[in-house]
Amino acid sequence: MPQSSQPPDRVLDLFVAEGVLEPLPGGRGTTWRAGDLALSPGHDASEGWLAPVQARLAVRLDELTPRSLRLALPVPARDGSLVVEGWSATRFEPGTTPCRDLATLRATAHLLHAHLASAVPERPAGLDARTDQWARADRQAHDADRAIAAAADRPEPGLAGLVATLVAGLDGTDLGREHLVHADLAGNVLLDAVGVPFVIDLSPAWRSPLWAEAVCVLDAVLWHGAPTEALDDWRAGPERQAMLRAALFRVLSDVPCDVGRYAALGLA
Numbered sequence: 001m002p003q004s005s006q007p008p009d010r011v012l013d014l015f016v017a018e019g020v021l022e023p024l025p026g027g028r029g030t031t032w033r034a035g036d037l038a039l040s041p042g043h044d045a046s047e048g049w050l051a052p053v054q055a056r057l058a059v060r061l062d063e064l065t066p067r068s069l070r071l072a073l074p075v076p077a078r079d080g081s082l083v084v085e086g087w088s089a090t091r092f093e094p095g096t097t098p099c100r101d102l103a104t105l106r107a108t109a110h111l112l113h114a115h116l117a118s119a120v121p122e123r124p125a126g127l128d129a130r131t132d133q134w135a136r137a138d139r140q141a142h143d144a145d146r147a148i149a150a151a152a153d154r155p156e157p158g159l160a161g162l163v164a165t166l167v168a169g170l171d172g173t174d175l176g177r178e179h180l181v182h183a184d185l186a187g188n189v190l191l192d193a194v195g196v197p198f199v200i201d202l203s204p205a206w207r208s209p210l211w212a213e214a215v216c217v218l219d220a221v222l223w224h225g226a227p228t229e230a231l232d233d234w235r236a237g238p239e240r241q242a243m244l245r246a247a248l249f250r251v252l253s254d255v256p257c258d259v260g261r262y263a264a265l266g267l268a
Contacts, residue, residue, distance in 0.1 A: 006032055007039045011087045014077035015039065025098050031201065036092050037075060040201050043088045046129035050074075050204055051082040053180075057119050069111050070198040090200065095193035102217065102226045108189050108197040109216055113181050113209040120180040123206050134183065137253035138205050141245050144170060150252055158259040159251065165268040166248050173241040181205055181212035183249075186219035210238060214246035222250075222261060231265060243267060 006021050012034060019035030031040040051074035058071040072090035076082050099105060127135075140146040144167045151163035182188070184203035192198045205212065214234060220226035234243040247267050251257050 007034070007041070007087055008085065011039065011084045014079060014081065014084045015075065015087075015089045016078055017089070033092050037089045038072070038092045038200065039087050039089050041087050042132065042134075043083045043086055044130045044132045044135065045083045046126045046131075047088070047204065048082050049124045049126040050202065051076065051088075053120055054202055057115060061115070067196045069108065069115070070192060070196055071112075071202070072198065072200045093190070093192060093198055096190035096198055098187075099189040099191050099197060100220075100224055100226075102220050102230055104191075104197060105186060105189055105216055105220060106213060108199065109182070109185055109209065109213045112185075112199055113179070113212065116181065117177075117179040117209075124180075124204075127204060127206050133255060134203065134249075134253045137249050138183065138207070140252050141248035142207075147248055147252065154257070156257050156259050158263065159257055162259055162263055162268070163248065163251060166244050166251070169240070169244050169268050171241065173238050175208035175210045175238055175242050175245070178206055178208050181207055181209055183207070183212055183215055184219070185212065185216040186224055208242070210242045211245055214239070214242040215249060218243065218246045218250060221265070228265065231267070235267075 007017070015037060017034035017037050017039060022033050024031045024033050024038060030042065031038055054071060054074050058073045061067065061069050061071055072093065074082065075089040075091055077084050082088060140150045147163055147167055151160040154160070182199065182202055183205040184201065188199060188201045190198045190200060217226070217230055217234060221228055221230055231243070234240060244267065247262060251262055
């Protein structure tokens with residue numbers, strides 16, 4: 001995925017980001033390092049509730065012995081803001097490498113989501129205030145009429161047909177209890193210097209862990225080199241329904257969407 005533009009001067013100033021800017025691997029290829037900070041774009045100002053939750057959980061995970069999971073620690077700007085012009089900051093962790101092993105990604109998803117379910121027992125009101133493209137796509141993917149209407153307004157050839165086919169496969173199966181999940185996990189798990197999964201760029205959604213895991217598996221196949229056979233476990237039952245919702249979410253949030261790439265997976 002192409003590297004984004006670097007953080008603007010005002011963002012760097014407010015986060016007191018020092019040092020040479022350098023792009024970092026992981027995520028959507030949009031994160032930059034500046035000294036001891038990692039700066040990532042695409043955040044909504046309504047996510048202010050998330051940083052305290054993430055900070056408390058990050059500290060708690062680091063206190064466990066032995067460590068089995070770590071979470072990036074949020075850093076506020078000097079005016080107290082947690083999001084500046086769509087950018088947020090976390091403490092940079094040296095010595096990490098991107099995790100591409102799907103089994104490790106799925107295990108990380110299970111563990112992280114169990115911790116999040118305990119840390120956030122009630123749905124945060126701030127989730128409903130989000131207006132970014134991923135929040136919109138999440139809502140559309142869980143409402144068939146909205147999904148079809150959204151696809152009809154898009155210019156990509158074949159997208160409306162793909163969305164209609166995905167929607168036709170839905171049957172209303174209950175995907176399980178909904179709670180706070182990471183909706184963009186596949187590219188946002190690093191391994192620290194001793195091999196412990198280190199989760200970055202927490203993308204919040206209030207959905208079932210099965211759906212979030214389906215998004216992770218789909219992304220791993222589409223963008224991170226996992227074999228298409230990884231989708232075989234997601235072609236029947238509740239797993240299929242979760243994967244259909246995951247595919248709708250990604251198709252509708254990708255701008256522009258590579259329709260042929262999704263169609264080739266034969267998910268519908």
